[in-house]
Amino acid sequence: MRLLFWLGLVILVILALKKKIQPPATGSGNPEQPLEPGNAGSQHAGSAETMVCCAHCQIYLPASEAVQRAGQVYCSQEHADLA
Numbered sequence: 388m389r390l391l392f393w394l395g396l397v398i399l400v401i402l403a404l405k406k407k408i409q410p411p412a413t414g415s416g417n418p419e420q421p422l423e424p425g426n427a428g429s430q431h432a433g434s435a436e437t438m439v440c441c442a443h444c445q446i447y448l449p450a451s452e453a454v455q456r457a458g459q460v461y462c463s464q465e466h467a468d469l470a
C-alpha cells in the first residue's frame with residue numbers, strides 16, 4: 388500500500404510539473420490561434436432592466452429608480468407627491 392501511495396504522489400508531481408512548464412511555441416509556428424473554448428458569457432442581466440412609465444409625466448425609467456405610491460409608478464418623489 389505504501390508503494391502505491393508514493394507512486395500516486397510521483398504521478399501527481401509529474402502532472403503538476405507538466406502543467407507548470409509549458410513548452411515554448413515551436414519555431415515552425417502555428418499561426419491559427421485556437422478559439423477560446425469558454426464563450427465569455429456576455430449576458431448581462433443589468434442591461435435588460437424593466438422599464439416603467441411615470442404616471443404623472445409618462446417618462447420611462449428603470450424600475451429600480453422608480454418611486455411607487457398607491458399602486459402607481461412615478462419617476463421622482465416630486466411627481467409622486469403631485470399625483
Ligand SMILES: [Zn+2]
Pocket residue numbers: 441442443444445446461462463466
Ligand atoms: Zn414623472
